[in-house]
Amino acid sequence: MSEPARCAAILVAAPASGQGKTTVACALARWHTRQGRRVRVFKCGPDFLDPHWLALASGAPVHQLDLWMTGEADCRQRLHQAAQQADLLIVEGVMGLFDGAPSAADLAQRFDLPVLAVVDASAMAGTFGALALGLQHYRAGLRWAGVLANRVAGERHADMLRASLREPAHWLGALMRNPALALPERHLGLTVASEVDDAMARLDAAADALAGTTLTQMSGADLQRWAVSFEPAASAAAPATGAQPLLGTTVAVARDAAFCFIYAANLECLQALGAKVVFFSPLADAALPDCDAVWLPGGYPELHAEQLARNQGLRDGLAAHVAQHKPVWAECGGMMVLFDQLVTKDGETHAQWGLLPGRITMQQRLAALGPQQLVIDGQLLRGHTFHYSTCATPLAVRTRTARPGCEAAPVAGEALYEAGSLRASYFHAWFASNPQAVAALFARRTGTGGTVS
Structure with a gap:
């Protein structure tokens, strides 16, 4: 059995859909990739569309993690393998942090992933702190990285949001309101990245918008606060039982x-x-x-x-x-x-x-x-x-x-x-x-x- 693999990792979650977690996950992946780090990204739950953008941002294939559909052994095997090859693992959550069975929180807790909460703060001030506190403590034993405010009106608004937090260290920064950062959508979700002419420019703009936040000020050593030890799967399911039944097909x-x-x-x-x-x-x-x-x-x-x-x-x-x-x-x-x-x-x-x-x-x-x-x-x-x-x-x-x-x-x-x-x-x-x-x-x-x- 192979040894555990240790790597910085973060799960990007939100209190609900539509908060901007895909944009933040892509921006985070793009930023650290541009710094020369090896980034691997995963998507929580069954999703075909977000991975197109996450793969473009990271320059690497994106796989799904789901404790039911893909199974715990499959998740464990993929995380362990990626951790041996990367400097940073990013997992984008699905829906709200505690939504679904299994939820993104279930995945985070199973693999000890620190949770970064992305909150659309465009219509709140002091309640931002209450929401962050609730997300952090709703379930005991959830590892918490902090909270990022999205769609913020300006510096004064950001100051109000930061002041509302019980733990100042949990403030990871703010993304200002900017329609240009939104990824294009249609009826089944995001438009596929390959169909958007300026897809990479959008990702670079989102990465640039993160500049000055704690998320982009981390050196390689700083990332170790998010370090996770990923155990290998006890009995990883092989794609085929011995022989290759589709050989020649x-x-x-x-x-x-x-x-x-x-x-x-x-x-x-x-x-x-x-x-x-x-x-x-x-x-x-x-x-x-x-x-x-x-x-x-x-x-x-x-x-x-x-x-x-x-x-x-x-x-x-x-x-x-x-x-x-x-x-x-x-x-x-x-x-x-x-x-x-x-x-x-x-x-x-x-x-x-x-x-x-x-x-x-x-x-x-x-x-x-x-x-x-x-x-x-x-x-x-x-x-x-x-x-x-x-x-x-x-x-x-x-x-x-x-x-x-x-x-x-x-x-x-x-x-x-x-x-x-x-x-x-x-x-x-x-x-x-x-x-x-x-x-x-x-x-x-x-x-x-x-x-x-």
Whole structure:
């Protein structure tokens, strides 16, 4: 068993969503990266969008940490490995510090991560101190780094906020109100960083805005106040049991502006199983690459419905792929494009690829959100669901996902549809939760019912 790895680490949390913790986590990562430090960033909970910005800020891949979806052993293994290679680990929390089960606070306490609270102080003064005190002491044993005031009106406002704290040492500074620091958003969260022309300039501006705060005045020695000893996982789950069951298998993964909800760990899992991963763009490529299996991940097909509909060559190639009994796994947005029609939230109807019968309709509000688990071929995969659309189809539902803890009395969740070797669901899978199930998902199957034409 390997030795513990010691490294400075911080969990960036907030009392609620929308306080600015992603901006602060990115600014902190960008600042210390510019100082020549090796920074690794993680995202708490199932999130595809924040990691795009966090990876750009740090220059390194960003993985998810979730005590249920990814599991404690997986979290421990990833933190231990990163701590051996980095000078600073940053974990961005999810929602409010104590929201969800498990919460960001659960993760912080499990791994002794110091908590930095980011508070939108734009409409408060003395209450800032009360809120900070409550966050610090609501749960016993939570390691506290301090609090950063965000969206502050000016120096006088900052002085009032600092004076409200019971412990002056817990004041880590203030970010002044500046709309230019806000990261652009749309209906599922942040806009993907690669789609924003001035993404790096925004991150540099956010890092510059931190200048003068305690967070940017720390030397390498000062960072040791946040030092954490990360133990190795007692029995880290291997991506495959000995052999590589997908060795010799080429998995084609859709990746572009329409299909961008891809966990970096999922790609790593496929590669660890022996698969060769190749990428293609349903927006730009007229043909499917030579492959044995296809993964259509989630994303924003509703923003590109007309362009996707015109790609008849790729549609026909995918149909031929299924006709040869080669597997397709389609998640959420990857599933949406496969149906006959997609109706936007403005009521416009677009023909899609028609590999599955039915219609997808965008909604103004969330249709589903939360952790889910799927039992398929006798194997359980963990993941989550998050979508704004609904599906109407005559297809029979093979099975449904369930919420955590509902194994004995499952509550109906997302449908899993099948047509030949094509499997589709709104469910987003975390592949590392069960590599054996993933190997079966992308292995060629024979005797599958249904047709795709």
